[in-house]
Amino acid sequence: MAQRHVKLSHVEAQKLYPFRTSVKSFLDAYPTVKSIQVEVRPVGEGFEPFRDMTEWVEVYNEKSIPAILDCRNSRCFGGGPDLAYLVRWSVIEPKRTEFETTMRCRGHLGSPRGRRNDGPCDTFFKVKVNVVYKDAAEVKE
Numbered sequence: 001m002a003q004r005h006v007k008l009s010h011v012e013a014q015k016l017y018p019f020r021t022s023v024k025s026f027l028d029a030y031p032t033v034k035s036i037q038v039e040v041r042p043v044g045e046g047f048e049p050f051r052d053m054t055e056w057v058e059v060y061n062e063k064s065i066p067a068i069l070d071c072r073n074s075r076c077f078g079g080g081p082d083l084a085y086l087v088r089w090s091v092i093e094p095k096r097t098e099f100e101t102t103m104r105c106r107g108h109l110g111s112p113r114g115r116r117n118d119g120p121c122d123t124f125f126k127v128k129v130n131v132v133y134k135d136a137a138e139v140k141e
């Protein structure tokens with residue numbers, strides 16, 4: 001029974017978060033996608049640009065995209081944009097090739113166990129997504 005339970009949770013994890021377990025599986029999860037580029041420009045505490053940077057920007061592709069980005073605000077708990085959710089429901093499901101949005105961090109400032117809550121984290125993430133889809137002939141079932 002224990003074995004079966006493990007398998008089920010694995011299946012559930014795959015279903016909900018298709019590329020959470022392995023970065024290689026992004027294109028397996030989205031067979032119509034040829035490539036993706038995600039630019040994230042976080043603004044807030046912990047994301048101050050270095051001396052020779054004009055802005056903090058992180059760029060990902062289909063091989064490097066993380067499911068969730070961690071907020072770097074040292075006082076923020078539970079924060080960071082859920083890129084897996086955004087890419088799936090805002091970009092790939094509606095078949096957009098370009099998408100831009102600004103997401104507010106959903107974390108809160110305070111103690112790790114949540115006993116103190118000093119309000120929401122004030123970090124913002126400007127996210128820009130570009131997707132290239134395969135031609136119909138390239139998509140094989």
Ligand SMILES: [Zn+2]
Pocket residue numbers: 071072073076077079080105106107108121122123
């Ligand atoms: Zn945060």
